[in-house]
Amino acid sequence: MKVVKFGGSSLADGVQLTKVLNIIKADPDRKIVVVSAPGKRFATDQKITDLLIKLAGQVRIGSDYQQTLAVVKERYDAIIQQLSLGTKAVELIDRNFAQLLHSEYASFSEQLDAFKASGEDNNAQLVALFFEQSGLPAKYISPKEAGLYVTDEPGHAQILSETYDNLARLKDTSKCIIFPGFFGVTKNGKKVTFARGGSDITGAVLANGVHADLYENFTDVDAIYAADPRYVTKPQQIQHLTYREMRELSYSGFSVFHHEAIRPAIMANIPIEVKNTNNPTAPGTLITKEKPLDANDVTGVAASHGFESIYISKYLMNDEVGFGSTALEVMAQRGISVEHMPTGIDEMSLVVKEKQINDSQEEELLAELKERLQADDVHRQTNLTLIMVVGEKMATTIGTAAKAMTALANEGIGIRLFNQSSSGISIMFALEEKDEKKAIQALYETFFNEKK
């Protein structure tokens, strides 16, 4: 059995949905289909999820939301028309929106998540109608019906462990199951969404639950590329990745596959294949626990911005037992997670996501660190990009860091921080955000284009 997830770009309109139907028809093992909400039809278009977030905000503050509602409904109506799904489908969507708008919500976060979840929920119901009408036996199943239980953390739901046993019951399906991505339900029946891009997580959780032979993730590119195609023209396609390479790369900017979707696949050792809905015969990228040794030392280079570094220095710091743990305790007490912690003899830096600390908190945090650590200096550096150079083969290769540093130096790019993972499969460079694109291009040239 295969679990197949289609992203928003694969479901943006009736033409795309017809491609989806043909992909499912082409392989009877494709029994569970996870769908996102309709995405962008063209570069300047809006994703349904973004429109629903806007709609929820307008409804909450009591401003006029009719125009936004009309735009969302028109998107579904267009799909219904293109696929000739008839008035039954129009009425279904109308009913769902009436219920969404007139329900009582205990908080805005609950309301916002209900609105966001409706994007995939409505789409799954339409896809099921379309498949049935096209002669492919299908049924919509909701996360509530399936027992896809999550924590009550709006926008960041985590899977409850019993979910996997509940989902195992879907294994014996005779019909094709159409399942909405991006959200689960709490034990009280509240809809709670995953992080943005989280339909990938739903697909991985279902693949784990039913012990699928393969988790196919259909998107709008032929493969995962060695660098973001928005930065490098026609980058090399990656044929095969390990789970840990994928996790490093997706966490660090390869938005094509959600980093939280790796764990459910690892837990059950499910192979993942990323493929193109618009070119389904292209081989795509396979992601598994292990892979044959690459010719290249580096598998991919990724970048993600919005980081800052908190620099702490104290003379004789290294002799002081517990210095690092006190610094981390201060951060943990404020709920701030630390991404990297490069250290020197008398200094350390805590690299964190900028959005975790608001400006009013910042001064207080720096003062607390200075006070608790009796530090000589504590200051922050903002607007940083983290560049990750990733490859299994790097663990056994000498000179990758030197090559990367030379490539950056040749472009006049200063390195603010540097860190190598303990396993040796990734190197992180922190740079100023303005250098992000140039850095990715320089590293790509060095590791993928230069004659060795």
Ligand SMILES: Nc1ncnc2c1ncn2[C@@H]1O[C@H](COP(=O)(O)OP(=O)(O)O)[C@@H](O)[C@H]1O
């Ligand atoms: N290394 C990469 N390889 C492939 N695509 C990438 C990479 N990094 C970023 N992307 C972007 O990810 C996009 C696909 O992800 P996404 O927009 O979430 O698609 P979907 O609508 O299928 O969920 C691609 O169109 C591409 O612009």
Ligand SMILES: N[C@@H](CC(=O)OP(=O)(O)O)C(=O)O
């Ligand atoms: N629709 C949600 C969830 C998702 O995974 O979407 P996509 O598959 O289009 O990235 C979002 O936009 O975040």
